[in-house]
Amino acid sequence: MPSRRRLVPQAQQALDQLKYEVAGQLGIQLPRDGYYGYLMTRDAGAIGGNMVRRMIMMAEQQLASRGQI
Known part of the structure; x- marks a missing residue:
């Protein structure tokens, strides 16, 4: 079974901050x-999905600013 270690361990705080931001925006x-045992699966999925969308958007913006897109 593969281990679930982070490639950039220092990113944990930024990911947590993003999670709370997204959750707040979704109410x-x-x-x-x-x-998170009492969190509904639908809510957890919405938070995770929106986090991924925002991370993709940020990556695209960084690539565009470098002229790589």
Whole structure:
């Protein structure tokens, strides 16, 4: 079974910040203690999906600013 280690461990704080931003924009209250057992699957999927969209958008903007797109 493959390990799930992060390629950039320092990115954890930025990912957490993005998660809380996206959840706030969607009107979903996340527990600060880190236990998501009561979070509905639909809400977790919406947060993750929107995080991926925003990360793709940021990557595209960086590539466009470098003239690589």
